[in-house]
Amino acid sequence: MSKIVVDNLRKTYGDTVALDNISFEVPAGEFVIILGVSGSGKSTLLRCMSALTEPTAGQVLIDGEPMTSTKPEVAMIFQQHNIIGDMSAYSNALSGGINRSSFLESVLQLQDNDEKQQALEALDTVGLLEEAEQKSRRMSGGQQQRVGIARALTQEPEVLLADEPVASLDPGSAQDVMGYLNRAADERDLTTFISLHQVNIARKYGQRFIGLHDGEKVFDGYREDLTLDVIDEIYGDIDTEGMFVSHGENESNRGSTDNQTSPNRGATL
Amino acid sequence: MTDSQDTNRSESESGPGSESETEPKTDPTPKPDTEPEPHPDGGVDESKPLESASAGVNEQFENIRKTRRQRAIGWVVLTASIAFVTIQGLVATEFFSDRTRFTWSHFADRMGDYFPVTTNEIPGLDAGIPFLDIGSYWEFIMSNELIYDPEVGRLIFQFPPYLGDYYAFFFEELGMFTVFGEAGTTLAMGVVGTILGFPLALLFSVLASERVTPFPINLIFRAVMSFIRSIPAIVWALIFVALVGLGAAAATLAIALNTIGNLGRLFVEELEELEQGPIEAMRTTGASKPQVVFFGMLSQVRTSFIAWTLYILEINVRSAVTVGVIGAGGLGAVVATQESRLMFGNMMATLFVIFVLVFVVELFSQRLRARLRSDQEKQSIRELITGFPNRMADSLLR
Numbered sequence: 001m002s003k004i005v006v007d008n009l010r011k012t013y014g015d016t017v018a019l020d021n022i023s024f025e026v027p028a029g030e031f032v033i034i035l036g037v038s039g040s041g042k043s044t045l046l047r048c049m050s051a052l053t054e055p056t057a058g059q060v061l062i063d064g065e066p067m068t069s070t071k072p073e074v075a076m077i078f079q080q081h082n083i084i085g086d087m088s089a090y091s092n093a094l095s096g097g098i099n100r101s102s103f104l105e106s107v108l109q110l111q112d113n114d115e116k117q118q119a120l121e122a123l124d125t126v127g128l129l130e131e132a133e134q135k136s137r138r139m140s141g142g143q144q145q146r147v148g149i150a151r152a153l154t155q156e157p158e159v160l161l162a163d164e165p166v167a168s169l170d171p172g173s174a175q176d177v178m179g180y181l182n183r184a185a186d187e188r189d190l191t192t193f194i195s196l197h198q199v200n201i202a203r204k205y206g207q208r209f210i211g212l213h214d215g216e217k218v219f220d221g222y223r224e225d226l227t228l229d230v231i232d233e234i235y236g237d238i239d240t241e242g243m244f245v246s247h248g249e250n251e252s253n254r255g256s257t258d259n260q261t262s263p264n265r266g267a268t269l
Numbered sequence: 270m271t272d273s274q275d276t277n278r279s280e281s282e283s284g285p286g287s288e289s290e291t292e293p294k295t296d297p298t299p300k301p302d303t304e305p306e307p308h309p310d311g312g313v314d315e316s317k318p319l320e321s322a323s324a325g326v327n328e329q330f331e332n333i334r335k336t337r338r339q340r341a342i343g344w345v346v347l348t349a350s351i352a353f354v355t356i357q358g359l360v361a362t363e364f365f366s367d368r369t370r371f372t373w374s375h376f377a378d379r380m381g382d383y384f385p386v387t388t389n390e391i392p393g394l395d396a397g398i399p400f401l402d403i404g405s406y407w408e409f410i411m412s413n414e415l416i417y418d419p420e421v422g423r424l425i426f427q428f429p430p431y432l433g434d435y436y437a438f439f440f441e442e443l444g445m446f447t448v449f450g451e452a453g454t455t456l457a458m459g460v461v462g463t464i465l466g467f468p469l470a471l472l473f474s475v476l477a478s479e480r481v482t483p484f485p486i487n488l489i490f491r492a493v494m495s496f497i498r499s500i501p502a503i504v505w506a507l508i509f510v511a512l513v514g515l516g517a518a519a520a521t522l523a524i525a526l527n528t529i530g531n532l533g534r535l536f537v538e539e540l541e542e543l544e545q546g547p548i549e550a551m552r553t554t555g556a557s558k559p560q561v562v563f564f565g566m567l568s569q570v571r572t573s574f575i576a577w578t579l580y581i582l583e584i585n586v587r588s589a590v591t592v593g594v595i596g597a598g599g600l601g602a603v604v605a606t607q608e609s610r611l612m613f614g615n616m617m618a619t620l621f622v623i624f625v626l627v628f629v630v631e632l633f634s635q636r637l638r639a640r641l642r643s644d645q646e647k648q649s650i651r652e653l654i655t656g657f658p659n660r661m662a663d664s665l666l667r
Contacts, residue, residue: 050553072555082546084568095564099555106560148550155554 002073002158002191003028004049008058011044011215018044020215021058026193026208028158031185033206034195035234041215042195046163049193050076062159072099075157077181079164081148085137089128089147092136093119096154115154122153125187126180142173146180153184160185162194166201174198178205199231382613406618413603413615414450415622421448452626455599458521459586459630465521466528467578473529474536480548481562491537497530506592517598524585524592531584535577539570572641579634586630590623600626 011019047053051067060067126146166174185192211219211234388397424438446457477490505523548565593601607616
C-alpha cells in the first residue's frame with residue numbers, strides 16, 4: 001500500500017517538452033487511468049514514475065521516498081510486454097521475483113518453493129495456470145501480455161504501472177487483459193496506473209482519471225467528472241464523436257468495439 | 270512485353286521505397302493508343318509524351334524515365350570502375366609480370382599425378398577401360414589410418430561384442446575421436462578449440478558490449494578480440510609451439526584463441542541488436558546487474574548464439590586442416606607430408622577425406638541450426654533419421 005506523490009515533474013528532450021510540471025497525489029489502492037493521445041507524455045510519465053527515465057526536474061515520491069532508481073516495489077507492464085520469448089510462461093513469471101534471489105539461484109531456477117508457488121499463483125490470477133509450461137514466444141499477444149502481468153505480480157509490488165498494456169491487442173484480448181489487471185489490483189491492493197487511449201475501456205475499468213495533453217495535465221478527477229467536454233479537452237482537435245458513450249457501460253462496451261481504434265487513428269495523424 | 274516486365278522488376282529491386290508508389294502506373298499491359306483509358310507502358314516510343322494521358326500521368330512518366338536513365342548511367346560508371354580497379358589489382362598481383370607463365374602442359378601432367386588412372390583389362394581383349402584408381406586412394410587412406418584406427422576400433426567392432434572392451438574404448442582408451450584416425454584428430458582439434466574458446470568469447474563479447482561496460486572501457490575488450498583476429502590461427506599455432514611443442518596441442522590452443530576473436534565478434538554484433546524492452550523490464554523488477562545481463566540480454570540471443578557457435582565449429586574444423594599443415598597433426602599434416610614427398614596421389618586421397626569430413630560437419634551444423642531457428646515443434650532424433658527417406662523423396666519430387 002503506497003501513496004504516490006508526483007511533484008512538479010518535468011521532462012524535456014532537447015527543446016521538446018514531454019512533461020510540463022505535472023503534479024498530483026494518489027492515495028494508496030486507487031486504480032488510475034492516464035488518458036491522452038500518442039505523444040501526450042503518458043509513457044514518459046510512467047517511465048519517470050518507474051525510474052526508467054530520469055526526470056529533468058521534480059520528483060516522484062512513493063510512500064515519501066523519492067524514486068531515483070528502479071525498485072522491486074514498483075512493477076511495470078509494457079505495451080510490447082517485453083517478456084522473454086525463449087522461456088516458458090512459468091519461467092517468465094518466476095523472473096519477476098528475481099530481486100529476492102542470488103544470480104545462480106535465479107539462473108538455475110533454484111528458488112525456494114514459496115517463490116515457485118507465488119509464480120504459479122500469479123499465473124493463476126491471469127488465467128494461465130494451464131499454459132505454465134508453454135514457451136511464451138508461441139503464445140498469442142493477449143496471453144503474452146498476461147504473462148507480463150504475472151511477472152509483475154510475482155515481483156510483489158505495491159505500485160503497478162502499465163504503459164498502454166492493451167494498445168496492440170484486439171478488442172477481445174484487450175478486455176481480457178484489462179479485466180485481469182483490474183482483478184489483480186483488487187486482490188492484491190495495488191496502487192495502479194494504466195495509460196490508455198481507448199476511452200470506452202478506460203471508462204469501464206477506471207476509478208480515477210488523469211488526462212494529459214501536450215505534456216500538460218488537463219484533467220484529474222473521478223469517474224463522475226469525466227464528461228464529454230473533458231474528453232474533448234484531452235483529445236484536443238480530434239473528432240471525439242463516437243469515442244465516448246455515456247454510462248450504460250456494459251452496453252456501450254459491447255457496441256463500441258469498432259470505435260476503439262478511432263482515438264488511436266486520430267492520434268497518429 | 271517481357272522486356273517491360275523485366276525492367277519493371279529490376280526497378281523495384283534496386284529503387285528506393287519512394288518510387289514504388291509510382292510504379293504501378295507503368296505496369297499495365299500495352300494497349301492500342303485508341304483505347305479510351307490509355308496506360309503508359311514500355312511499348313510506347315519513350316521519347317514522346319503519352320498522347321492520351323493526363324498531365325499528371327505524363328509528368329510522372331517523364332520522371333520515371335529520367336530516374337531510369339540516371340540509373341543506367343550509374344551502372345555503366347560502376348562497371349567501368351570495377352574493371353579499372355581489377356586491372357590495377359592484376360598488375361599488383363603479378364599476373365602480367367614476366368615471371369608469371371601459364372604452363373598448362375605442366376599443370377596437366379601434375380593433375381595426372383593427382384588422379385592416378387588404371388585400366389580395367391577386359392578378358393580376351395588387349396584394350397581396357399581406363400578409370401580413376403580409387404583402389405590406390407583407398408589403400409593409402411587405410412594404411413595411413415586416415416579415417417580409422419584399427420588399434421582403437423577393434424575394441425568396438427568385434428564379434429561377439431564384449432562389454433569390457435566397450436568400457437575400455439570409452440573410458441580407458443578415450444577413443445571417441447582417435448578411432449577415426451587422422452580425421453578424428455582434425456575433428457577433435459576443431460571441436461575442442463570451439464569448446465575451449467566459447468566461454469571466453471561469451472565473456473569478452475558481453476564485456477565489450479556498451480550496455481554492460483561504459484564506452485571507453487568496452488573498447489579494450491573489442492581491441493583484444495581484434496588483435497586475436499588479426500593474427501591467423503596458423504601463426505598462433507607457430508607461437509604456441511614454444512609452449513607445448515609442435516603438435517596437435519599447439520594447433521588446438523591456436524584454434525581456441527582464434528575462436529575468442531571470431532565468435533566473440535559475432536556475439537558482439539548480435540548483442541548490438543538487442544531490444545531494449547526486455548532489459549528495461551528486468552531492470553524494473555529490481556534485478557541485479559548480472560541478472561539483467563543474463564535474463565534481459567543473453568536470453569534474447571540464446572538461439573542465435575548457439576547457431577553462431579555451430580557456424581564457428583564448421584570454420585574451426587576447416588581451420589584445423591590449415592593449421593595441421595605446419596606439421597601440427599591431423600589431416601593437414603598428412604597433406605603437407607605427402608606434398609613434400611611429391612606423392613600427389615596420396616595428397617589427393619587426403620583431400621578427399623578432408624572434403625568428406627568438412628562436408629559432414631557442415632551438414633550436421635546446418636541441420637542443427639535450421640532446427641534451432643525453426644519455431645516448430647522439434648522433431649525427435651529418431652524421427653529425424655527414420656523420416657529421412659520420406660523427406661528426401663518429397664524434396665526431390667517437388
